[in-house]
Amino acid sequence: MALNCGIIGITNTGKTTIFNCMSASKAQSSNFAFSATKSNIGIVNVPDDRLYKISRFIKPARVVPATVEIIDIPGLAKGASKGEGVGNKFLSDIQQADALIHVLRCFDDEDLPHVEGSVNPVRDKEIIDLELQVRDLEMVERKIERTRKVARAGERSAQKELEILEVYKNHLENFQSARTVPLNNEQKKLVSDLFLLSGKPVIYVCNVDEKSAAEGNAYAEQVKEAVKAEETGMLILAGRLEAEISELEDEADRKAFLEDAGLSEPGVNKLIRSAYDILDLQSFFTAGPKEVRAWTIKKGTKASRASGVIHSDLERGFIRAEVMKYNDFIALGSEQACKDKGKFHIEGKSYIVQDGDILHIRFNV
DSSP states (O other), X not given: OOEEEEEEOBTTSSHHHHHHHHOSSOOXXXXXXXXXXXXXXXXXXXXXXXXXXXXXXXXXXXXXXXXXXXXXXXXXXXXXXXXXXXXXXXXXXXXXXXXXXXXXXXXOOTTSOOTTSSOOHHHHXXXXXXXXXXXXXXXXXXXXXXXXXXXXXXXXXXXHHHHHHHHHHHHHHTTOOGGGOSOOHHHHHTTGGGOOGGGSOEEEEEEEOGXXXXXXXXXXXXXXXXXXXXXXXXXXXXXXXXXXXXXXXXXXXHHHHHHHTTOSSOHHHHHHHHHXXXXXXXXXXXXXXXXXXXXXXXXXXXHHHHHHHHOHHHHHTEEEEEEEOHHHHHHHOSHXXXXXXXXXXXXXXXXXXXXTOEEEEEEOO
């Protein structure tokens, strides 16, 4: 399954710099609000060292990581929900995203003016939150009007949906995001067709200066305090530093650069993995002489459904899954060794695929 993340934030937060660190397709940065006229789209490989450790034993022709689609959505400002600048178009782009990466400016730079006149990441967060909430409230109110007509005709399910919509309406009118609405998952599903913007999983990225890359700064602490009540992720990342790292082709140079900055790995790697976690995703692998490949599924996915991620024919004609655990394969070094040690399992359709499973699907169509 494809993962789609939208990068959002106020203009001049460093969103496009971070996008360029993650994506092979580079976008043009700008120092002016609303200067961009379209969103930038890139495909990013999901970092997973396990792929390459498996490959050391199998020596395939190629290694294929899982991928994430990243959309760099040009900076928003006050009034975007009412069409200020080209805000409405970009809000539509946000609606298509599975998760949001909300970049907050946590650095000072006299050469890069802030559209609001000063650096204040908590204020910037609240501006974007409000724009998404206003757009969501409009959609909920329109849905209430439609549903009310059906409820008047005596449709019982419509009455239940109307009650849930009223909870959302009250929540949004109190400047709360849809993701924190006090409803259970079953109740939320009744209005899932609205794809509410403020209901999407979000990761806050504090874009700090280079010297604050490892520990953060006072701005990042303000954000941490502001989001502590939210069930969400927060990362500290130095965009300019990440840009310099991404330009280094030699692995030794990259490692030395990271060590000098007090980092163990590029921050964008943590960001991609955080997106996986917040969407409840995991990877399984297929391995053979042609390729070793990672595939993305939701946690709790059954073997037959997981096989369909590889190809629909495999799900349609599924017979069984031959399973090796990643740790067993690495420890023993081969499929035959796993068989000899009883670490090679035959599983049926209902087997729940685990993160890191190495699968071979038997099928017949």
